[in-house]
Amino acid sequence: MRASIGGGRPRSRGQRTELFWALLFLSPWLVGFLIFTAGPMIASLVLSFMDYDVLNAPSWTGFENYMELFRDENVMQSLGNTFFYAALHVPLSMMIALGLASLLQRAGRRANLFRTTFYLPSITPAVAVGVLWFWLLNPQVGLVNRGLELIGIQGPGWTTDPAWIKPGIVLMSLWGLGNTVVIYYAALRNVPKELHDAAVVDGANSWQQFRYVTIPQISGVLFFTLIVGTIAALQLFAEVYTMYFRGQASGVSDEARFYIIYLFQQAFEFFRMGFASAMAWLLFVIILIITAIQIKFSKRWVYYEGETG
Amino acid sequence: MAVRQQGLDRSIGIGAPKTGEATATTPSPRKEGKSTSPWVAAALVGVSVLFLIPFLWLLAASLKVRSEVFGPELIPDPFAWSNYSQVWRIAPVLRWFFNSVLVGALAAGSVVISSALVAFGFAYFRFRGRGVLFGLVLATMMLPGAVTMIPTFLIWDYLGWTNTQVPLWAHNLFGSAFYTFMLRQFFLTIPRDLFEAARVDGANYLQVWWRIAMPLSKPALIVVALFEFKASWTDLLRPLIYLSDAAQFTLPLGLKTLLDQFGAHGIQAWELVLAASVISTIPMLVLFFIAQRHFVEGISTTGIK
């Protein structure tokens, strides 16, 4: 029962000692937070109420930057682009990564080789990935469309048609889901075989085993990847910037302008660090809300060892 | 206040697992030799090809002569092996390589220990405010780094460590939100009985952490080390901001410099840029190949008794 959880039950001795130990364990993070994280975070919060070009002293402007957020069409458009991307990327990457991880689980002896193959794209430097995919996605000569042609599909203008820019970026992002595959794979290896055996005895087919044994067992890890995957997707930057924004004129900037790209431009190209900070804090609040919702719903499906006997 | 905190606690599942009759979990090693079904094999091969092609293109392009680099052929004709020797000559690649290894090892080593400590603190202990603190850990991931970059730079500058490699890894001594969260999830899957039993045997909490939690999480720890090594290996921004002396550069910064000098904005020697990309990828590939054996074997040798 829940009643036995947390600080609910008074402990005769040791509550203080335990607090001391807890703080000891948490101390690296606490120290780092105080020295390296809290200051810059607060500084950016303060700067979000200021006009600051980094080169000159900041001056107070009150809520001006925040009002500007709602006046600047690019802010809302880039936010829309980012949501679109995250809504596609997060579920797709989780499903595909889980699929690949379970494939690996059954790969037997050759697993080594396949694991390395799946991980390969994650190791490729981001600078190279942008260049590489711009070429692969080319509508006329790119490998992607030439591949589609083989199976009789006329591929879209991944890098030229405004409607297909973002799906193209999602495609590129799915190529690099090696990290998630590795995490899922490690989690799958942790699922006790007895549970599967028991399920088999009960007459469960493979899908039922997967659904009722595997998924609950790895739900903690799924939860983790959902949270951090969403946060990362909403902050996508490097590859897309290399593809469409390095230097001049890609011809499609509106569709590929993601939130962090616009934030970056404001901060470092247009010298509006105050406004960029306001943008950052808006995103912070948005992510906070999304994460809170995800956590709230996670109760229904996340399972930790021992919580249900 | 307390109620709200506890609410958060419970909803993120921080509540300590019940100590009751946890399932006996003995993950018996899967039989590696079990034959693979043809469907699985076909799917694996198919997906692998999809994942390999872009890299093969990169590899092929790096071996082409300058005028053919962006041509459609997948097999270079002729093979320009000299691209590699040329990269070797024009850039201190070996130096960058060792810098990357050093920074990566320090980054990975420090983040594993510190994050595991913090994660255990969050996974095991029950105290007031834990939910809020853990929320704070997560919150630090939510603010885009672009706006905290300059204040962070000022702190390192104040400490006198700009223009050194210290800022590239030393923040890892204090744990990372990402890995703390990840390891906490793994620690939570260990039955609490095991810790309590060790406590009864007289172990203090540090010993419980080091002797029980750490060995049982070896695969996860290897994954963390691997991820962080990789993150450090491919990190461009920090080296770019903090380093100015080419002798201190890591591979990604070296690669970016080459791209500037020899790529679109430079003298258009793309073959060199691509060759350098391959050079920087290979060591990571080898490392992964070796490391993955360990995190797989890790499981079968640390079966919980």
Place this chain on the structure above:
Amino acid sequence: MYFRRRRSLVICLLTVLCALTIACNPGAEDEDGADGSQPAQQVNPETLEGELTVWGFGTEDVIGANRIEQFEEAYPKVKVKLTPGEFDNQKFLSAAASGSPPDVIHVDRTIVGSFAARGALISLDDYIDATNLDTGIYYDSAMEQVTVDGSVYGIPQFSNVVVAILNNTAMKEAGLTAAEVDFSDWEDLQKINEQLSKVDGDKVVRVGFDAGLPGFTPFWSAANGGPILNEDGTESMLDSPEVIEAVDFAAETREPVGGQEKYLGFSQSWDFFGSSNMYVRDQIGIGLFEQWYVGVLGDVSPDVDITVRPFTTHEDGDEISYSNGLAWAIPEGAGDTDAAFEFMKFMTDTDTWVAAAEASKKDIESKGGVYTGTYTANNEADERIFEDVYEPTGDKSFDDAVKVILDAQDAAVSTPPSAAGEEVMRAWEDASNKVLLGELSAEEAMKEADEIAQRALDEASEDQG
């Protein structure tokens, strides 16, 4: 209890840290007197001592490496530390915020304008006077871009100018000659474009005329007699009738191949820097490019049959070009400004350039290549390089190009420096894209761009105050 006390401690610490971060801000300590040391009158290269940190310049080519060698020989006691790779704003802003910027930066002239207007660069006027540097040796269009409110803030290094490159094979096939193309007659130009364009069903086979939009929007505007900014860089003129007309026409030139999307899909597949580039493969009729692309063509496809011609204004057919490029500058707060200025002066000096060009020629010829010339932002140097160092290759395509390019340098205009150069650039770039994609009319798009640009300029001028 325990926690409450702790919490207040935490809040206290945070406040201190925050205050500390903001206080470290550079602007706050921006006293003028700090480095107001007078520039030295006559510097003796032999004895001048110093250590220079230079960002954004590398020794990847002989032209760069040789000049650094020359400098080190001439100034034996000045130590030069180069940070190669493109100049990076993030890196610079971090360093500037901490009060320790590099001594010399090598940056795009648009950035020189922004930085100068924001007080991040030192004025070079006193140094120019003290050392009797004749800034007349640099091309006017380049000098204008580094001159803010009458003060010089940068020394131009390179100057890229726009020229038209005609594919003679395609011209012949269409029964046209290079000489009869009149760039001032836009109606006729569009007809030629239609003649040269080739489409096979759904696929583009050849682009007849490539106007180079969105990158060349300011160039087209200038050719139509309408600059995008007023002379002191405070007013956006992006919505002037001349600019609108220019963008409208330039966008229309995409129509014969089926519009922007088709064009992009095709042009992104060009082997731009390779031996099967679009001129070799007959995928382009006439294209507007910066002059360095002629050099690329000479390198990778010396046999290609092209004619390089100057572009002309819409109204009266005078030659016109548009200049862009890099310059040297000294950040506010730099350590060794005397040595920094000497370095910039030396690197762009006529004799230095000529010697570097000779070294480059020797290097290329030793590898069996053909030297196609070196173009700088120094007028005098260019003249001497092409008189004394350069030898005609015997290939008409490239030999004739030299004079066209040098003339283009003289005919070039540039966008005046402004405090919001990059934001103005993104504004017209986005607007041009919208016109190209048919999302907005030229008038609507440029009106929108004008508003964005004007707001950025106004805001930036407030920053300076």
